[in-house]
Amino acid sequence: MAKIGVFVCHCGENIASMVETAKLVSTIADHPGVEISTEYKYFCSDPGQETVKKAIREHNLTGVVVAACSPRMHEQTFRKACAEAGLNPYMLEMANIREHCSWVHTDKKEATDKAIEITRSLVEKVKRNNDLQPISVPVTRRAMVIGGGVAGIQAALDIASAGREVVLVEREPSIGGHMAQLSETFPTLDCSQCILTPRMVEAIQHPNITVMTYSEVEEVDGYIGNFSVKVRKKARYVKMETCTGCGDCIQKCPVKKIPSEFECSLGNRTAIYTPFAQAVPNVPVIDRSRCTYFKNGKCGICKKTCQIDSIDFDQQDIIETLEVGAIVVATGFQVQDTSGYGEYGYGRYKDVITGLHFERLASASGPTAGKILRPSDGKEPQTVVFIQCAGSRDVSKGVRYCSRICCMYTSKHAMLYAHKVHEGVSQIFYMDIRAAGKGYDEFTRRAIEEDKAGYIRGRVSKVYEENGKLIVRGADTLLGRQVEVQADMVVLATAMVPQHDAKDFAKKIGISYDEYGFYNEAHLKLRPVESSTAGIYLAGACQSPKDIPDSVAQASAAAAKVLGLFSKEHLEREPVVAMVTESTCAGCWGCATACPYNAIDHRDINDRNGNLIKRVASVNPGLCQGCGTCVSFCRSNSIDLAGFTEKQIFAEVMAL
Amino acid sequence: MGIQEQYRNEAAELLSSGAVKLVIGYGEGSTSDRRRPVFIRSADETARLVLDANCIANLSGYLVPEGLLSDGKSVAVFLKPDGIRSVNILAAEAQVNPDQVVILGFDIDGGQASPLPGRKATDFAPLIESQKSTGLSTELQQEADQLELMSATDRFEYWNQQFSKCIKCYACRQVCPMCYCRRCIVDVNQPQWVNTSSHTLGNFEWNIVRAFHLAGRCVACGGCDRACPVNIPLRLINHRMSKEALDAFDHFAGESADQKPVLATFRQDDPETFIL
Numbered sequence: 001m002a003k004i005g006v007f008v009c010h011c012g013e014n015i016a017s018m019v020e021t022a023k024l025v026s027t028i029a030d031h032p033g034v035e036i037s038t039e040y041k042y043f044c045s046d047p048g049q050e051t052v053k054k055a056i057r058e059h060n061l062t063g064v065v066v067a068a069c070s071p072r073m074h075e076q077t078f079r080k081a082c083a084e085a086g087l088n089p090y091m092l093e094m095a096n097i098r099e100h101c102s103w104v105h106t107d108k109k110e111a112t113d114k115a116i117e118i119t120r121s122l123v124e125k126v127k128r129n130n131d132l133q134p135i136s137v138p139v140t141r142r143a144m145v146i147g148g149g150v151a152g153i154q155a156a157l158d159i160a161s162a163g164r165e166v167v168l169v170e171r172e173p174s175i176g177g178h179m180a181q182l183s184e185t186f187p188t189l190d191c192s193q194c195i196l197t198p199r200m201v202e203a204i205q206h207p208n209i210t211v212m213t214y215s216e217v218e219e220v221d222g223y224i225g226n227f228s229v230k231v232r233k234k235a236r237y238v239k240m241e242t243c244t245g246c247g248d249c250i251q252k253c254p255v256k257k258i259p260s261e262f263e264c265s266l267g268n269r270t271a272i273y274t275p276f277a278q279a280v281p282n283v284p285v286i287d288r289s290r291c292t293y294f295k296n297g298k299c300g301i302c303k304k305t306c307q308i309d310s311i312d313f314d315q316q317d318i319i320e321t322l323e324v325g326a327i328v329v330a331t332g333f334q335v336q337d338t339s340g341y342g343e344y345g346y347g348r349y350k351d352v353i354t355g356l357h358f359e360r361l362a363s364a365s366g367p368t369a370g371k372i373l374r375p376s377d378g379k380e381p382q383t384v385v386f387i388q389c390a391g392s393r394d395v396s397k398g399v400r401y402c403s404r405i406c407c408m409y410t411s412k413h414a415m416l417y418a419h420k421v422h423e424g425v426s427q428i429f430y431m432d433i434r435a436a437g438k439g440y441d442e443f444t445r446r447a448i449e450e451d452k453a454g455y456i457r458g459r460v461s462k463v464y465e466e467n468g469k470l471i472v473r474g475a476d477t478l479l480g481r482q483v484e485v486q487a488d489m490v491v492l493a494t495a496m497v498p499q500h501d502a503k504d505f506a507k508k509i510g511i512s513y514d515e516y517g518f519y520n521e522a523h524l525k526l527r528p529v530e531s532s533t534a535g536i537y538l539a540g541a542c543q544s545p546k547d548i549p550d551s552v553a554q555a556s557a558a559a560a561k562v563l564g565l566f567s568k569e570h571l572e573r574e575p576v577v578a579m580v581t582e583s584t585c586a587g588c589w590g591c592a593t594a595c596p597y598n599a600i601d602h603r604d605i606n607d608r609n610g611n612l613i614k615r616v617a618s619v620n621p622g623l624c625q626g627c628g629t630c631v632s633f634c635r636s637n638s639i640d641l642a643g644f645t646e647k648q649i650f651a652e653v654m655a656l
Numbered sequence: 657m658g659i660q661e662q663y664r665n666e667a668a669e670l671l672s673s674g675a676v677k678l679v680i681g682y683g684e685g686s687t688s689d690r691r692r693p694v695f696i697r698s699a700d701e702t703a704r705l706v707l708d709a710n711c712i713a714n715l716s717g718y719l720v721p722e723g724l725l726s727d728g729k730s731v732a733v734f735l736k737p738d739g740i741r742s743v744n745i746l747a748a749e750a751q752v753n754p755d756q757v758v759i760l761g762f763d764i765d766g767g768q769a770s771p772l773p774g775r776k777a778t779d780f781a782p783l784i785e786s787q788k789s790t791g792l793s794t795e796l797q798q799e800a801d802q803l804e805l806m807s808a809t810d811r812f813e814y815w816n817q818q819f820s821k822c823i824k825c826y827a828c829r830q831v832c833p834m835c836y837c838r839r840c841i842v843d844v845n846q847p848q849w850v851n852t853s854s855h856t857l858g859n860f861e862w863n864i865v866r867a868f869h870l871a872g873r874c875v876a877c878g879g880c881d882r883a884c885p886v887n888i889p890l891r892l893i894n895h896r897m898s899k900e901a902l903d904a905f906d907h908f909a910g911e912s913a914d915q916k917p918v919l920a921t922f923r924q925d926d927p928e929t930f931i932l
Contacts, residue, residue, distance in 0.1 A: 594919075636837035
């Protein structure tokens with residue numbers, strides 16, 4: 001005989017102001033099987049939970065319905081209370097009369113009637129609930145970090161230093177990411193490579209870190225604690241084991257005029273190359289699409305040059321399958337393609353460049369060895385105009401958000417320019433200066449006050465060329481007039497956008513993304529480093545535009561989450577998994593095709609002599625996430641979901 | 657030699673050589689224009705086989721009974737192109753092993769049955785491909801268009817009247833080669849999703865559930881339509897689902913033996929017109 005306790009919460013005024021709780025309590029009290037029905041101001045409070053526990057003990061309740069908020073909020077709280085009072089925690093149901101009722105209605109009577117219906121349907125469900133036991137699954141205590149920029153490196157180092165193994169996967173030939181391209185960093189003006197390269201070296205030397213460069217994640221299977229990741233190690237055509245990184249092959253390579261990706265095409269590289277001098281690992285790769293040997297077989301100079309025979313033209317891509325328990329996604333960003341800004345002349349005028357180009361010009365290791373020389377004729381520009389928000393906060397260009405770093409790096413650029421070209425004039429067109437961060441506002445003030453950065457508040461309408469000068473026409477909204485500035489070089493503070501393949505990658509590994517392609521966190525405020533998929537965490541600019549301090553902080557936070565997961569050998573999982581009724585399963589495998597988690601296997605049913613009678617579907621409870629896709633697919637209704645069985649759902653619906 | 661003679665000989669040859677253990681074909685029916693399935697197990701019985709323009713039933717459903725193919729031996733079956741597509745679906749859904757099915761293929765055109773070359777389901781791939789490019793039946797489409805012209809209320813009323821005739825005899829299910837489940841959803845009574853009595857609501861539930869279960873699987877053999885004792889135009893429901901699957905997902909039921917079920921798969925470029 002069911003003995004159900006119904007506990008109606010007022011949630012202060014949240015529920016009580018719209019739902020007549022007294023009427024709800026008395027109506028439900030008369031429902032068959034309800035042993036006790038009561039109300040209270042806050043059942044989630046300590047005394048509230050005590051009331052529930054006491055009632056379970058005193059009335060020997062077989063099920064509990066808490067009519068309150070969404071199960072997302074307090075289901076765990078009351079499950080625990082039930083367990084403490086000796087009732088199986090899965091004999092609890094939350095009737096959501098707040099989000100689904102009081103918050104969204106304005107008519108008290110109708111809201112009360114709806115609350116009664118919602119609560120009654122959950123009473124009917126809980127009557128049919130069964131005791132469930134949590135599933136315990138082992139955790140593979142090894143992490144994978146995808147993306148070897150500063151965020152990925154930081155996350156890998158933190159996890160590794162806590163004693164856990166890490167695989168760091170980077171698709172470029174070297175780790176380092178965008179930070180390796182930068183010159184100095186705000187707000188301290190320390191050299192980017194000088195602070196990054198020690199971390200890169202630490203990562204590759206760390207005994208707990210396996211760095212896989214020139215490698216891409218192909219496929220992710222499995223679930224929290226037990227992922228199986230296929231990684232494609234692209235053929236480098238250089239033997240990692242023997243190459244000493246002497247660079248002779250690079251010196252001798254005859255294909256020298258390939259625009260270097262690392263230098264943003266301001267410099268060239270060879271067909272066999274390392275992206276930059278401090279590359280980690282310092283092992284070159286051959287760009288197959290540009291290499292003469294791969295084009296017509298008539299070169300091979302690198303192979304002849306190499307004294308230790310480390311060139312191997314026959315190398316093939318290798319697919320490696322790795323078992324990991326957690327994944328940190330730190331795939332970073334890219335700079336928006338500014339060719340959409342025809343009015344700024346990017347692509348048409350050589351001296352209209354992006355912020356990243358300027359970083360390379362200002363970098364001591366860059367193509368100009370740190371001298372600010374304009375790309376068209378290599379002369380030192382006497383006037384530089386910087387245009388902020390060239391892409392960001394512009395609905396018409398598809399980027400509504402603020403890229404967060406441009407105000408700061410533009411200030412920095414003006415400062416670096418002033419330090420390098422003492423007589424140079426810098427003019428910055430801005431919408432407003434966003435300098436919220438430790439030492440940030442002081443930094444922009446310094447640019448203005450000490451380094452004479454000229455700030456003009458307004459947008460630029462057009463950049464065009466006249467008599468060898470770039471004319472920047474814009475508005476000065478503070479003075480309320482049009483301005484025209486003659487410039488030798490124009491720097492666009494282009495937007496930070498997701499990687500070009502960010503959405504495809506998200507689909508591949510099974511995480512969600514926003515309208516732009518930035519990866520979604522599980523909760524913007526309370527779970528900012530977790531993705532919506534358990535066991536996959538986010539770090540750095542793949543989640544949203546971020547500067548270096550924020551990326552590093554998020555990376556360490558993600559590492560802490562991973563280490564929290566790895567603190568136990570086993571993981572307790574909700575027992576909400578699918579079950580197959582083998583007697584009626586027709587073995588059509590529609591469920592197996594539909595299952596997003598590959599959780600459905602074949603199982604042979606044999607007679608006592610071992611002859612096959614039939615083959616049926618079988619759910620692996622370790623892999624099953626309880627999504628119910630198979631249940632809805634099965635034509636013969638041979639699959640059911642524990643905790644949400646058809647009987648339970650049917651009763652719930654029929655009680656409405 | 658006519659096609660009937662040719663296929664009788666072929667069946668006898670298959671049986672006597674031991675290539676197949678059984679031939680599923682057509683025999684004389686209760687009236688001169690009706691055919692009923694016959695199951696021939698020895699060469700000297702093949703004279704019972706009939707093959708003419710009246711042989712319209714899709715016999716592929718007889719391949720499915722539990723245990724028929726579990727000894728690994730082959731079975732020959734007379735099939736029109738629609739039946740060949742059914743075999744592909746049954747193979748895709750792991751109900752038959754296509755290697756064990758010898759197809760005695762034929763087509764009916766202009767009141768004449770004519771042989772189709774090929775014996776394995778894969779031999780008919782070009783034929784099925786050309787059928788796909790031709791598209792679904794234009795006659796059915798014209799009939800369906802009449803319904804499409806109605807307002808939603810009128811159309812609902814039309815089906816309301818049609819379904820109110822249903823007596824839940826499940827003849828449509830029994831004749832359908834796709835309804836191979838050992839237990840049909842209508843026979844589930846814990847909980848009783850579909851009302852068993854033949855009230856219009858339960859009738860709606862049953863017919864719509866069946867339409868969805870056939871989405872992307874129906875080959876328009878017309879079996880259910882002919883079997884229905886109260887003449888519900890089931891062909892139109894199934895045609896509509898086939899059209900939807902073909903237009904939206906380029907899914908032509910029974911294209912090949914490794915076709916994935918349309919309702920269990922997705923492609924990244926699938927139209928998502930149902931998401932408002």
